[in-house]
Amino acid sequence: MKQHSSYWAFMVHRVSGIALAAFLPLHFWTLASALQHSLAWTEQPLVKLGEWLVVVALAAHLGGGLRVLALEFLPWRDWQKSLAAAAAALAVGVGLGGARRQ
Amino acid sequence: MAQRASAAVLAVCVTVHLFTIVYAVRGGLSAQEILERTRGSVAWFAFYSLFVLAVTVHVPIGLRSVCTEWLRWRGRSRDFALLLFAALLAWAGMRAVVGVFA
Amino acid sequence: MKVLVKRTAGYQEFEVPREPSQTVLDVVTYIQRKLDPTLAYRFACRVGMCGSCAMTVNGVPRWTCRTHVDRVLEKETITVAPLRNLPVIRDLVVDMGEFFDKWARAKGQFRGEQTRRDDFAKVSPSSGNRRQADAGIECIGCAVCYSACDVVKWNPDYLGPAALNRAWTLINDVRETRNLERLRAVAGDAGCHACHTHVSCTERCPKGLSPTASIAGLKRAVAKALVKGEL
Numbered sequence: 001m002k003q004h005s006s007y008w009a010f011m012v013h014r015v016s017g018i019a020l021a022a023f024l025p026l027h028f029w030t031l032a033s034a035l036q037h038s039l040a041w042t043e044q045p046l047v048k049l050g051e052w053l054v055v056v057a058l059a060a061h062l063g064g065g066l067r068v069l070a071l072e073f074l075p076w077r078d079w080q081k082s083l084a085a086a087a088a089a090l091a092v093g094v095g096l097g098g099a100r101r102q
Numbered sequence: 103m104a105q106r107a108s109a110a111v112l113a114v115c116v117t118v119h120l121f122t123i124v125y126a127v128r129g130g131l132s133a134q135e136i137l138e139r140t141r142g143s144v145a146w147f148a149f150y151s152l153f154v155l156a157v158t159v160h161v162p163i164g165l166r167s168v169c170t171e172w173l174r175w176r177g178r179s180r181d182f183a184l185l186l187f188a189a190l191l192a193w194a195g196m197r198a199v200v201g202v203f204a
Numbered sequence: 205m206k207v208l209v210k211r212t213a214g215y216q217e218f219e220v221p222r223e224p225s226q227t228v229l230d231v232v233t234y235i236q237r238k239l240d241p242t243l244a245y246r247f248a249c250r251v252g253m254c255g256s257c258a259m260t261v262n263g264v265p266r267w268t269c270r271t272h273v274d275r276v277l278e279k280e281t282i283t284v285a286p287l288r289n290l291p292v293i294r295d296l297v298v299d300m301g302e303f304f305d306k307w308a309r310a311k312g313q314f315r316g317e318q319t320r321r322d323d324f325a326k327v328s329p330s331s332g333n334r335r336q337a338d339a340g341i342e343c344i345g346c347a348v349c350y351s352a353c354d355v356v357k358w359n360p361d362y363l364g365p366a367a368l369n370r371a372w373t374l375i376n377d378v379r380e381t382r383n384l385e386r387l388r389a390v391a392g393d394a395g396c397h398a399c400h401t402h403v404s405c406t407e408r409c410p411k412g413l414s415p416t417a418s419i420a421g422l423k424r425a426v427a428k429a430l431v432k433g434e435l
Binding site: 004007014 | 354403407416423424
Binding site for chain 2: 014017024025028029055059062065066072
């Protein structure tokens with residue numbers, strides 16, 4: 001069903017949150033192990049993909065979170081919706097850009 | 103409320119973290135080089151410990167909504183499971199922090 | 205045109221003639237009067253003031269008297285169903301009891317302390333509080349926002365946008381005496397913090413209100429009270 005932008009903003013926020021909750025323990029464990037032994041096994045494409053997904057999910061979740069904080073704590077104005085959405089998009093862009101360099 | 107507060111803390115932490123990681127990876131630092139810079143750093147240890155603490159608060163509260171709304175899971179079993187997950191995150195997170203910064 | 209109506213037993217198809225300036229309420233009324241008198245539905249003013257005719261049209265909750273067929277016709281078909289998130293009594297008629305119970309649970313009733321012997325309360329319409337309240341007081345309790353809300357669907361305890369919007373208008377009423385109680389009522393798990401800002405309520409409100417803004421206000425008020433130790 002076609003939905004308005006705020007609905008998708010929420011969906012992205014929630015799905016990225018769930019993805020992060022699922023990946024974070026793995027991320028911590030990978031980090032501790034890799035830096036203790038060597039970074040060699042982290043060159044494996046699957047690991048790189050996993051880490052890239054974490055970065056993207058993090059950027060998306062951060063963007064969505066900033067949107068929520070803006071809508072809730074700043075005095076309510078309609079145009080802030082667009083601004084918040086733009087902020088979210090920028091956050092994701094930075095995340096993707098930064099991640100690609102990895 | 104704890105969710106909003108931890109979210110605000112995380113917004114800062116995540117931004118710093120993302121920039122730091124991108125810097126480290128772009129510089130092509132090896133595991134040795136990274137560890138040389140991080141080991142023994144009190145400031146970084148404190149920063150990342152705060153990061154882990156904020157994550158331990160923020161993730162389970164977020165998952166609580168997901169449990170209530172999408173899994174129809176309510177009550178003490180849900181809260182207990184989330185507490186266990188928080189403990190897991192705290193353990194795994196501090197293990198990684200100690201491994202990198204102690 | 206083809207009209208699919210969700211009745212108690214299931215979807216039933218009707219063939220209804222097109223008329224100029226026809227509304228969905230016209231369509232439902234035609235069906236009940238000319239095709240099947242057993243169809244149950246609600247309406248009252250039929251001019252967009254009372255909110256009684258609210259139904260789900262092509263998946264979206266709307267006032268059927270204010271919904272022109274031209275606007276919603278999809279491939280010569282319209283689908284009409286009862287409002288979402290409320291128990292169905294029969295066909296297109298829903299039980300609004302739960303909606304109003306939640307209104308009461310959010311302390312939607314005004315309680316002042318002045319009597320007829322006191323002078324009028326002097327409230328400036330341009331004051332911050334009054335402007336916040338005025339932005340939400342036109343609500344007529346039609347339940348369109350309640351039907352549009354995903355959180356209501358996912359969390360049966362959630363008080364919902366209308367009840368919370370009402371609570372916000374009273375929080376901003378300087379004559380009110382029970383605001384601490386009200387803040388406590390809306391601060392729980394089923395209160396304002398369950399709102400995830402989908403903004404569906406504001407999108408759908410036929411009166412152009414913004415329950416999202418009211419709920420954001422409640423979140424701020426609760427946060428402030430928490431910090432001040434009042435809650």
